Amino acid sequence: xxxxxxxxxxxxxxxxxxxxxxxxxxxxxxxxxxxxxxxxxxxxxxxxxxxxxxxxxxxxxxxxxxxxxxxxxxxxxxxxxxxxxxxxxxxxxxxxxxxxxxxxxxxxxxxxxxxxxxxxxxxxxxxxxxxxxxxxxxxxxxxxxxxxxxxxxxxxxxxxxxxxxxxxxxxxxxxxxxxxxxxxxxxxxxxxxxxxxxxxxxxxxxxxxxxxxxxxxx
Amino acid sequence: xxxxxxxxxxxxxxxxxxxxxxxxxxxxxxxxxxxxxxxxxxxxxxxxxxxxxxxxxxxxxxxxxxxxxxxxxxxxxxxxxxxxxxxxxxxxxxxxxxxxxxxxxxxxxxxxxxxxxxxxxxxxxxxxxxxxxxxxxxxxxxxxxxxxxxxxxxxxxxxxxxxxxxxxxxxxxxxxxxxxxxxxxxxxxxxxxxxxxxxxxxxxxxxxxxxxxxxxxxxxxxxxxxxxxxxxxxxxxxxxxxxxxxxxxxxxxxxxxxxxxxxxxxxxxxxxxxxxxxxxxxxxxxxxxxxxxxxxxxxxxxxxxxxxxxxxxxxxxxxxxxxxxxxxxxxxxxxxxxxxxxxxxxxxxxxxxxxxxxxxxxxxxxxxxxxxxxxxxxxxxxxxxxxxxxxxxxxxxxxxxxxxxxxxxxxxxxxxxxxxxxxxxxxxxxxxxxxxxxxxxxxxxxxxxxxxxxxxxxxxxxxxxxxxxxxxxxxxxxxxxxxxxxxxxxxxxxxxxxxxxxxxxxxxxxxxxxxxxxxxxxxxxxxxxxxxxxxxxxxxxxxxxxxxxxxxxxxxxxxxxxxxxxxxxxxxxxxxxxxxxxxxxxxxxxxxxxxxxxxxxxxxxxxxxxxxxx
Numbered sequence: 001x002x003x004x005x006x007x008x009x010x011x012x013x014x015x016x017x018x019x020x021x022x023x024x025x026x027x028x029x030x031x032x033x034x035x036x037x038x039x040x041x042x043x044x045x046x047x048x049x050x051x052x053x054x055x056x057x058x059x060x061x062x063x064x065x066x067x068x069x070x071x072x073x074x075x076x077x078x079x080x081x082x083x084x085x086x087x088x089x090x091x092x093x094x095x096x097x098x099x100x101x102x103x104x105x106x107x108x109x110x111x112x113x114x115x116x117x118x119x120x121x122x123x124x125x126x127x128x129x130x131x132x133x134x135x136x137x138x139x140x141x142x143x144x145x146x147x148x149x150x151x152x153x154x155x156x157x158x159x160x161x162x163x164x165x166x167x168x169x170x171x172x173x174x175x176x177x178x179x180x181x182x183x184x185x186x187x188x189x190x191x192x193x194x195x196x197x198x199x200x201x202x203x204x205x206x207x208x209x210x211x212x213x214x215x216x217x218x
Numbered sequence: 219x220x221x222x223x224x225x226x227x228x229x230x231x232x233x234x235x236x237x238x239x240x241x242x243x244x245x246x247x248x249x250x251x252x253x254x255x256x257x258x259x260x261x262x263x264x265x266x267x268x269x270x271x272x273x274x275x276x277x278x279x280x281x282x283x284x285x286x287x288x289x290x291x292x293x294x295x296x297x298x299x300x301x302x303x304x305x306x307x308x309x310x311x312x313x314x315x316x317x318x319x320x321x322x323x324x325x326x327x328x329x330x331x332x333x334x335x336x337x338x339x340x341x342x343x344x345x346x347x348x349x350x351x352x353x354x355x356x357x358x359x360x361x362x363x364x365x366x367x368x369x370x371x372x373x374x375x376x377x378x379x380x381x382x383x384x385x386x387x388x389x390x391x392x393x394x395x396x397x398x399x400x401x402x403x404x405x406x407x408x409x410x411x412x413x414x415x416x417x418x419x420x421x422x423x424x425x426x427x428x429x430x431x432x433x434x435x436x437x438x439x440x441x442x443x444x445x446x447x448x449x450x451x452x453x454x455x456x457x458x459x460x461x462x463x464x465x466x467x468x469x470x471x472x473x474x475x476x477x478x479x480x481x482x483x484x485x486x487x488x489x490x491x492x493x494x495x496x497x498x499x500x501x502x503x504x505x506x507x508x509x510x511x512x513x514x515x516x517x518x519x520x521x522x523x524x525x526x527x528x529x530x531x532x533x534x535x536x537x538x539x540x541x542x543x544x545x546x547x548x549x550x551x552x553x554x555x556x557x558x559x560x561x562x563x564x565x566x567x568x569x570x571x572x573x574x575x576x577x578x579x580x581x582x583x584x585x586x587x588x589x590x591x592x593x594x595x596x597x598x599x600x601x602x603x604x605x606x607x608x609x610x611x612x613x614x615x616x617x618x619x620x621x622x623x624x625x626x627x628x629x630x631x632x633x634x635x636x637x638x639x640x641x642x643x644x645x646x647x648x649x650x651x652x653x654x655x656x657x658x659x660x661x662x663x664x665x666x667x668x669x670x671x672x673x674x675x676x677x678x679x680x681x682x683x684x685x686x687x688x689x690x691x692x693x694x695x696x697x698x699x700x701x702x703x704x705x706x707x708x709x710x711x712x713x714x715x716x717x718x719x720x721x722x723x724x725x726x727x728x729x730x731x732x733x734x735x736x737x738x739x740x741x742x743x744x745x746x747x748x749x750x751x752x753x754x755x756x757x758x759x760x761x762x763x764x765x766x767x768x769x770x771x772x773x774x775x776x777x778x779x780x781x782x783x784x785x786x787x788x789x790x791x792x793x794x795x796x797x798x799x800x801x802x803x804x805x806x807x808x809x810x811x812x813x814x815x816x817x818x819x820x821x822x823x824x825x826x827x828x829x830x831x832x
Contacts, residue, residue, distance in 0.1 A: 021613055021617060023614070023617030023618075023620075023621070024613075024616060024617045024620060027617055027620035027621055027624060028620070030624055030630060031620070031624055034624070034627070034629035034630055035629075093612070093616070114616060115615075115616035115619055115620065115652060116616075116620060117619075117620070117623045118620065118623050118624050118627060119623075119627075194683075194687070197687045197688055198688075199684055199716060199717065199720065201715075201716075201717040203670070204670045204671075204672060204715070204717060205717055206660070206663070206669060
C-alpha cells in the first residue's frame with residue numbers, strides 16, 4: 001500500500017526509531033523515509049525518553065527495540081502514559097512469552113518480530129499513522145479492537161470486539177483470549193485457545209510466541 | 219532292638235491280661251456251679267423239710283385241735299392226703315441226700331414218720347370213746363411231731379452248714395482270685411511302666427533331639443549333629459541326617475567361599491573404579507560404597523551418606539519407573555567439594571540402577587557417578603561458543619539483510635541488472651544463514667537445558683487434537699487433509715509439556731505434508747506400547763521411501779537426504795529429538811514400503827506415578 005499518497009493531504013507523519021544497533025536503526029529509518037514519512041533515529045531508550053517527554057508531542061509512532069542495554073523497550077513504554085503517548089511498535093528477536101504478555105498488559109499490542117524486512121515495517125507503521133481520509137474511513141474490526149487495546153481500554157476493546165463482525169472466528173477467539181489473559185481471567189482465556197487454534201505457554205514458551213503473536217496481530 | 223523290647227513288653231502285658239481274664243471266667247463258672255449245687259442239693263433238702271413240717275402242722279392243727287375236749291373231727295381225707303405228701307417229701311429228701319449222715323437222719327425221720335402215721339390211724343380207730351387211749355395216742359403223736367421236728371431241724375442245720383461251708387470256700391476262692399488279679403494288674407503296670415520308660419528313652423527322646431537338630435539347620439546353624447542313639451531305625455535316621463547335614467555344611471562352606479571370593483572381586487573392582495559408587499536401600503541408607511565415594515561424601519561433609527543431588531536422581535528414577543542411564547549431560551549434577559578456589563566444580567553424571575543391597579532385601583538403588591567435569595566443560599564451552607557466536611553473527615546478519623532488502627526495493631536508488639542479481643543472491647544467502655543461526659541457537663538452548671520443560675499428565679487425544687488443529691500454521695496455504703485415526707480417547711494420559719510436544723508433532727506433520735504423495739492424507743495416530751509408553755505418530759504415503767541408513771541418520775543435525783532441496787536449517791528433527799529426550803521419551807521413524815511413520819513415544823503418567831508411589 002502506498003502510504004505517501006494517503007498522507008499527502010495532511011502533515012507528513014513522523015516516526016521515531018529507537019534501536020541500539022546503528023545499522024538496523026539506519027535501515028529502519030531509510031525504509032520509512034523511502035515511504036515518504038519523516039523518520040528519526042535514537043540509539044538508546046534514555047535519550048528517546050527525553051525526546052518523547054520534553055516539548056510538544058511530535059511523533060505519530062515509535063518503532064522500539066525490545067532489548068537494549070541501558071533501558072529496555074518495555075521499561076520505556078512503561079514510562080510513557082498510555083493515553084498521551086504515540087502508538088508504540090515493539091520489535092524483538094528474543095521476546096518470550098512473559099515479555100509478550102508484559103507488553104500486551106502495557107497496551108503495546110503492535111509486536112514486530114525481528115529480523116524485519118522493510119515492507120513489513122512500512123505496512124505495520126502505516127496501520128498506526130493513517131491520517132485524513134484513510135483515518136476517517138471505517139477501520140477494520142482488528143484495527144478497531146487494537147486501537148482500544150493500545151489505550152489499555154480493555155472494557156471498550158471487549159465491547160468493540162463483541163460488536164464487530166468482520167473478524168474470523170479464529171482471530172476473534174484470539175483477541176478475546178488475550179483480553180481475558182491481560183485482565184487476569186486465566187481460566188476463560190484458556191477456554192478461548194482451542195477456537196483460536198493456539199495454546200500459549202506464557203511462562204515457558206520460547207521466542208516463537210512473540211513471532212506468532214506478531215504474525216497473528218500484524 | 220528297641221522295637222523288640224517294645225513288642226515284648228506289649229506282648230507280656232497282653233498275655234497277662236488274657237490269663238487274668240481266662241482265670242476270671244473259670245472262677246466265675248465254678249462259683250456258678252457251686253450255687254447251682256447248693257440250690258439243687260442243700261436248698262431242696264431244706265425246702266422238703268419245711269414242707270414236711272408244714273404237712274405235720276396242717277394234720278395236727280386239724281385233728282388235735284379238739285384233743286383237750288376229747289373230740290375228733292370227722293373224716294380222714296385231709297390226713298390221707300397230707301400223710302401221702304409227707305411220704306413223698308421223705309422220698310424226695312432221700313433222693314436229695316448227699317451229705318454224710320444225711321441218709322441216716324432221713325431214715326430216722328422216716329421211722330418217726332411211720333410211727334406218727336400209725337399213731338394217727340390208731341387214734342382214728344379208737345376215737346374219743348376211749349379217752350385214756352385217745353390221750354395216750356395224742357401225746358405220742360405230739361412227741362412224734364416234736365421228734366420229727368427235732369430231727370428235721372438237724373437236717374436243716376446239716377444242710378445250712380454245708381451251704382455256709384460252700385459259701386466260705388467260695389469267698390476264700392474269690393479273695394484268692396482278687397489277690398491274684400491284683401498281682402497280675404500290678405505286674406502289668408510294672409511291665410507297662412517299664413515299656414513306656416524304654417519307649418520314651420529309646421524313641422521319643424532321640425526323636426526330640428533329631429527335631430532340635432533339624433531346627434538348628436533351619437536356623438542356618440550348619441554345625442548341628444543329631445546323636446546316633448535309640449533303636450536301629452532311629453540310629454539309621456540320625457545317621458542319614460548327619461550325612462545330609464555334613465553335605466549341607468560342605469555346600470554352605472563352598473558357597474561362602476565362592477561368595478567371599480565374588481565379594482572380594484567386586485570390592486576390588488569397586489575400589490579400582492575411579493568413579494564414586496553408592497549402593498543404597500529403598501530409604502537412601504548407604505549399604506555399600508567404594509573408597510572414591512567415601513572420599514566424596516567426606517569432602518561434602520556428609521560422611522557415609524548419599525549426597526542430596528544423588529537422592530534427587532534416585533527420586534527421578536523412581537518417579538519415571540526406570541533406571542537412569544545414558545550420556546545426557548543435562549542430567550549431570552554438581553557436587554562442589556571444598557577444593558582449591560577457581561578449580562572447575564566437579565560434575566558427575568549419575569547412572570542409577572535398581573539393585574537389592576543384600577539377598578532377599580527389598581530392591582534399593584546402585585548409583586555410579588561418572589565424572590563428567592571435563593566433558594561438561596567442553597560441552598558448555600561448545601554451547602556457549604555457538605550461542606555467543608550465533609548472537610554476535612545474527613545482529614550484523616539481520617542488518618545486512620535489511621540493507622539488502624532496501625537496496626533491492628530500489629526506493630533509495632536504482633540498481634543495474636548485475637547489481638540487482640548480486641544483491642538478490644546475497645539476500646538469499648542471508649536468509650539461509652539467518653534460518654540456520656536461529657535453529658542453531660535454539661538447539662543450543664535445548665542442549666544447555668535453558669528451555670523450561672514441565673511435563674504434566676496429558677491425554678494423548680488432546681495432543682493430537684492440538685496438532686491437527688494447528689496444521690494450517692505449519693504449512694501455510696496447504697490444502698492437505700490431516701486427520702486422526704483410531705480410538706485415541708481411551709488411551710491413558712502421558713507425561714507431556716503440551717507446547718513442546720505439539721511442536722514435535724507439528725514438525726512431523728509439516729514434513730509429512732511436504733513429502734507425501736500429492737493428494738493423499740496425513741494421519742495422526744496414537745497407540746499404547748507394552749513398555750509403559752504411548753506412541754504418537756504421523757503417517758504419510760511417500761514416493762521416496764527412506765532406506766534403513768537414512769532412518770538412522772535422519773534425526774542427526776544438518777542431515778539432508780541426497781538430492782534434497784536445501785530448505786530450512788536441517789535441525790528441526792534434531793530439536794524434536796531433544797524435546798523427546800527432555801521428556802524421558804524417544805523419537806524415531808519407521809518406513810514400510812511407501813508408508814512413513816514418524817513417532818514420538820511418551821511415558822504413561824499413571825505408570826510413572828504408580829511406580830513412584832510403590
